[in-house]
Amino acid sequence: MNRVSELFSITGKVAIVTGAASGIGRAIALALSGAGASVVVADKEVSGANKVAGEIESAGGRAIATETDVTGKKEVEQMVQKTIEGFGKIDILVNNAGIIARNSVMDIQEEELDRTFDVNLKGVVLCSQAAARHMIERKSGKIVNVGSSLSSRASVCNLSGGGADYCASKAAVQALTRSLAMELGPYGINVNAVAPGPTNTPMHEGLWEMAAAYYQGSIPLGRLAEPEDIADVVAFLVTDAARYITGQTIHVNGGQIMVD
Numbered sequence: 001m002n003r004v005s006e007l008f009s010i011t012g013k014v015a016i017v018t019g020a021a022s023g024i025g026r027a028i029a030l031a032l033s034g035a036g037a038s039v040v041v042a043d044k045e046v047s048g049a050n051k052v053a054g055e056i057e058s059a060g061g062r063a064i065a066t067e068t069d070v071t072g073k074k075e076v077e078q079m080v081q082k083t084i085e086g087f088g089k090i091d092i093l094v095n096n097a098g099i100i101a102r103n104s105v106m107d108i109q110e111e112e113l114d115r116t117f118d119v120n121l122k123g124v125v126l127c128s129q130a131a132a133r134h135m136i137e138r139k140s141g142k143i144v145n146v147g148s149s150l151s152s153r154a155s156v157c158n159l160s161g162g163g164a165d166y167c168a169s170k171a172a173v174q175a176l177t178r179s180l181a182m183e184l185g186p187y188g189i190n191v192n193a194v195a196p197g198p199t200n201t202p203m204h205e206g207l208w209e210m211a212a213a214y215y216q217g218s219i220p221l222g223r224l225a226e227p228e229d230i231a232d233v234v235a236f237l238v239t240d241a242a243r244y245i246t247g248q249t250i251h252v253n254g255g256q257i258m259v260d
């Protein structure tokens with residue numbers, strides 16, 4: 001193998017992907033497996049996780065499915081334990097699990113607020129803590145968080161003009177990415193975020209046609225994202241070719257919003 005192909009290879013690495021039963025997480029799990037990693041497919045929906053693990057195995061890869069709600073510290077620790085028992089180590093953590101919220105600020109109920117921040121922010125902290133303990137010992141690791149390009153920077157996340165809690169939680173993920181990168185950099189751990197633009201996944205069930213029509217004209221590359229558009233960038237960020245990138249949010253949005 002020449003130097004460049006070696007840098008881009010993740011053969012033999014072990015990755016955990018949360019929220020991997022559907023949409024972007026599923027595409028990330030398949031991409032990392034396709035690039036040579038063994039993958040722990042973690043999701044609160046275990047039947048979906050089993051299905052994705054099955055897809056990976058049918059294609060000749062190695063996968064373990066785990067029923068994990070990222071909001072539970074104990075479950076997250078069990079996910080990490082299961083990974084180490086099954087595959088011996090953790091090289092990569094992708095914090096992808098997330099839920100959308102669509103209410104306007106004045107209508108957000110306390111339960112919704114708690115749930116949005118529990119899944120989208122607390123889940124990232126819990127999974128990062130649990131995996132990083134192990135990565136710190138090995139003085140190496142890659143963490144990629146999934147933020148949101150439009151929601152973290154625009155004032156609303158959807159066509160109806162609501163979703164303040166979702167927007168705030170995704171902006172927080174991107175801020176947390178910088179803090180984690182500061183703390184974990186000295187241990188050889190890179191922490192970055194990808195911020196997808198509107199992406200065709202079950203999250204937009206029933207709304208996709210409308211979203212596509214609404215956003216199309218604002219995207220210089222002329223189309224909305226497919227899950228693989230996001231997954232392929234994650235697959236780059238976890239390679240050694242990306243070794244000098246940390247604390248960054250990479251906007252994978254077809255150019256929909258461009259700022260320095």
Ligand SMILES: NC(=O)c1ccc[n+]([C@@H]2O[C@H](COP(=O)([O-])OP(=O)(O)OC[C@H]3O[C@@H](n4cnc5c(N)ncnc54)[C@H](O)[C@@H]3O)[C@@H](O)[C@H]2O)c1
Pocket residue numbers: 018019020021022023024025042043044045048068069070071096097098099100119123146147148149195196197198199200201202203204
């Ligand atoms: N689709 C988009 O347009 C878009 C845009 C920007 C960011 N994102 C982000 O991308 C990520 C993936 O979204 P998606 O569009 O693929 O959505 P999706 O609904 O298709 O998939 C989300 C997955 O996360 C899982 N999940 C939800 N709560 C969980 C929990 N508590 N513990 C474990 N798993 C949980 C779900 O079961 C599901 O399998 C999310 O963080 C989302 O906020 C999506």
